[in-house]
Amino acid sequence: MLKAIQIVGSSSGFASCRFRKPQPNSAFSLISRKPILTTSETLLLPASQLHSHKSCFRDFRMSSTHSKSSSSSSVAVQSTILQGNIRKINFCQFCGGPNKHEIPDGEEKVRAICTRCGKITYENPKMVVGCLIEHDKKILMCRRKIHPSYGLWTLPAGYMEIGESAAEGAIRETWEEANAEVEVQSLFAQLDIPLIGQTYMIFLAKLKNPHFSPGPESSECQLFELDDIPFDSLAFSSMLVSLNLYIEDIKVGRPKFHYGVINKRPGTSPSDIHAYTLDFHMQS
Amino acid sequence: MLKAIQIVGSSSGFASCRFRKPQPNSAFSLISRKPILTTSETLLLPASQLHSHKSCFRDFRMSSTHSKSSSSSSVAVQSTILQGNIRKINFCQFCGGPNKHEIPDGEEKVRAICTRCGKITYENPKMVVGCLIEHDKKILMCRRKIHPSYGLWTLPAGYMEIGESAAEGAIRETWEEANAEVEVQSLFAQLDIPLIGQTYMIFLAKLKNPHFSPGPESSECQLFELDDIPFDSLAFSSMLVSLNLYIEDIKVGRPKFHYGVINKRPGTSPSDIHAYTLDFHMQS
Known part of the structure; x- marks a missing residue:
C-alpha cells in the first residue's frame, strides 16, 4: 500500500492554500534540497471544499516553464497563460x-x-514525460540549449505526444535530447504542477549502451555521481523534486514510486525552482 | 522496484505492433477478464525504432470514448478524431x-x-482521473446517464482540469458523478490508451461517510461485491483493466501500483472493450 505523506517547504509557518486538511493533528516536515519524511497520513480532501481551495489561485498568471524547442517556445508560452484557471x-x-x-x-x-x-x-493539463537514467551509479543529465531555462541542467523530458504512451514518449525524448537508447524499468514519479497545468511522469531507465551525445536541444550531456548533481543550476522544480526523492530512495535501499503535487509558494518568483511545497506526497 | 510485465490479449498469435521487443526469449501470457501474470521483464524499446512502430497506427481514425456531458460530447468527439496521430x-x-x-x-x-x-x-494526450472506492469490501460504481456508453457501468472518472492535481480531479469527479466525499489513499493505476490520446489515472479511495447518490451524469450508483461487479456491462476498457488488476491484487493480499498501455487489437471494433492488449504492464 502506498503511504501518503505531506511535505511542506522551508518557509516556516507556510500552509498550502490549495489543500486544507481537516485532520486536527496534521504534522508538517521541511523540504529543502533533500526532503525529510516524518509524517504518514492519507490525503483527505472534502470535495465540497474544492471550489474554495481553487479560488486562492485565481489571480495567478503564469507562463509555461517547459517547451520543446525554441521554435515552439513562443506558442507554448502563449497558449499556457493561465487566467482564472483556464488558458487563453x-x-x-x-x-x-x-x-x-x-x-x-x-x-x-x-x-x-x-x-x-x-x-x-476545452483545455486540459499536459503531460511531460522523461527518464531518470542510471548508469554505473551515475545519472545522465542534459544542459539545455533552448529557452526556457537555457544553460541549466535537466533530466531528458518533454511533452507526451498524441499516439504514444508515456513510456514511449520518455524514450523518444531521451533519444532526441541525449541521443541515448534506453530501456524503461519502472515509473518512478508522477508530479502534478497545477499552477502551470502540467504533470511530470519520470521513468527509471537504463542505457542500452554507453553511447550518448547532445541532441539539438542540448549543449552538453553528462553522467553525474549523486554527490555531483548540479543542484545549483537545475532547470525545473520537477527535476529538483525527482532527484531529491531518488537520492533519498537510494540512501534507504531502492527507488520507490512517488506521487506528489508541486505547488509554488504564494508570493515567490515563478522562476525560483526552490520556492515550492511538495504536497500530498504518496510513495510505494 | 517495479517489475515490468507484458500481458497480451486472448487472440492467439497476436503480437502488439506498437512495441516490438528485441529480447529473444520474450514470453507472453493471456489476459481475459482476469489477467494471469507469468512473465517479468523490462520494457526494452529502442528509440531508433519508435518511428516504425508508430506507422502501424497511421490509418486509424478513432473518436473519443470519454466525454464529460452530453453537451460537451460532440465537441470532445470532434476534437479527438485522430488522423495520422494528430487531431483535427x-x-x-x-x-x-x-x-x-x-x-x-x-x-x-x-x-x-x-x-x-x-x-x-500542439495537441497532447488528455488525462482522465478517477477513483476506485473501497467500502466494506465493496466497490462503488456508477451507471452512465450520458453518452458515450450510456447505461453502462464505470468507476467515477473524468477529464483532469487545468488548475487541479490528478488527486483533486479524481475527488471532484467522484463528487460530481456519485455525490460521494472520498479521501484518496494511493495512486493505483496509470493506463495509457495511445490510440485515443488518453491516460487514465485511477486512485484508491475511501468513502468519508456512507452517503452517495447519482449525480447529473449517473442514473444509478451502487456498491458491488467483487464477485458481483457487472463485467458484462462495463463502459470502458480502462475500467475493465483497473477492476481486473484490483481483483488480482486483493487475491494476493494488497493493491499495488500498476502502469500499463492499453492497445486496441488491430481489426477489432473500437466499441469492443474486451478487444485490447495490456502491454508493458509494470507493477510495484
Missing part, C-alpha cells in the same frame, strides 16, 4: 470564430466558448 | 486563421500550422 484560447478551433470566456450553462468553470458556432474548446 | 484542429486558436496540416521545418510529425500567422497549435 482566443479563437474557435472548429470554425475560426472569436471566443468569449464565460461559464457555460450547466457548468461551473470559465470556458472558451465560440461566439459564432457556440462550441466550447 | 481546423482553425488557429491565436488568430482564427485556417490551419494546414503538415510537418513543420525541423520537426518529424504532422502539426496544425496556421496559414495566416504561422503559429502551430
Whole structure:
C-alpha cells in the first residue's frame, strides 16, 4: 500500500492554500534540497471544499516553464497563460470564430466558448514525460540549449505526444535530447504542477549502451555521481523534486514510486525552482 | 522496484505492433477478464525504432470514448478524431486563421500550422482521473446517464482540469458523478490508451461517510461485491483493466501500483472493450 505523506517547504509557518486538511493533528516536515519524511497520513480532501481551495489561485498568471524547442517556445508560452484557471484560447478551433470566456450553462468553470458556432474548446493539463537514467551509479543529465531555462541542467523530458504512451514518449525524448537508447524499468514519479497545468511522469531507465551525445536541444550531456548533481543550476522544480526523492530512495535501499503535487509558494518568483511545497506526497 | 510485465490479449498469435521487443526469449501470457501474470521483464524499446512502430497506427481514425456531458460530447468527439496521430484542429486558436496540416521545418510529425500567422497549435494526450472506492469490501460504481456508453457501468472518472492535481480531479469527479466525499489513499493505476490520446489515472479511495447518490451524469450508483461487479456491462476498457488488476491484487493480499498501455487489437471494433492488449504492464 502506498503511504501518503505531506511535505511542506522551508518557509516556516507556510500552509498550502490549495489543500486544507481537516485532520486536527496534521504534522508538517521541511523540504529543502533533500526532503525529510516524518509524517504518514492519507490525503483527505472534502470535495465540497474544492471550489474554495481553487479560488486562492485565481489571480495567478503564469507562463509555461517547459517547451520543446525554441521554435515552439513562443506558442507554448502563449497558449499556457493561465487566467482564472483556464488558458487563453482566443479563437474557435472548429470554425475560426472569436471566443468569449464565460461559464457555460450547466457548468461551473470559465470556458472558451465560440461566439459564432457556440462550441466550447476545452483545455486540459499536459503531460511531460522523461527518464531518470542510471548508469554505473551515475545519472545522465542534459544542459539545455533552448529557452526556457537555457544553460541549466535537466533530466531528458518533454511533452507526451498524441499516439504514444508515456513510456514511449520518455524514450523518444531521451533519444532526441541525449541521443541515448534506453530501456524503461519502472515509473518512478508522477508530479502534478497545477499552477502551470502540467504533470511530470519520470521513468527509471537504463542505457542500452554507453553511447550518448547532445541532441539539438542540448549543449552538453553528462553522467553525474549523486554527490555531483548540479543542484545549483537545475532547470525545473520537477527535476529538483525527482532527484531529491531518488537520492533519498537510494540512501534507504531502492527507488520507490512517488506521487506528489508541486505547488509554488504564494508570493515567490515563478522562476525560483526552490520556492515550492511538495504536497500530498504518496510513495510505494 | 517495479517489475515490468507484458500481458497480451486472448487472440492467439497476436503480437502488439506498437512495441516490438528485441529480447529473444520474450514470453507472453493471456489476459481475459482476469489477467494471469507469468512473465517479468523490462520494457526494452529502442528509440531508433519508435518511428516504425508508430506507422502501424497511421490509418486509424478513432473518436473519443470519454466525454464529460452530453453537451460537451460532440465537441470532445470532434476534437479527438485522430488522423495520422494528430487531431483535427481546423482553425488557429491565436488568430482564427485556417490551419494546414503538415510537418513543420525541423520537426518529424504532422502539426496544425496556421496559414495566416504561422503559429502551430500542439495537441497532447488528455488525462482522465478517477477513483476506485473501497467500502466494506465493496466497490462503488456508477451507471452512465450520458453518452458515450450510456447505461453502462464505470468507476467515477473524468477529464483532469487545468488548475487541479490528478488527486483533486479524481475527488471532484467522484463528487460530481456519485455525490460521494472520498479521501484518496494511493495512486493505483496509470493506463495509457495511445490510440485515443488518453491516460487514465485511477486512485484508491475511501468513502468519508456512507452517503452517495447519482449525480447529473449517473442514473444509478451502487456498491458491488467483487464477485458481483457487472463485467458484462462495463463502459470502458480502462475500467475493465483497473477492476481486473484490483481483483488480482486483493487475491494476493494488497493493491499495488500498476502502469500499463492499453492497445486496441488491430481489426477489432473500437466499441469492443474486451478487444485490447495490456502491454508493458509494470507493477510495484
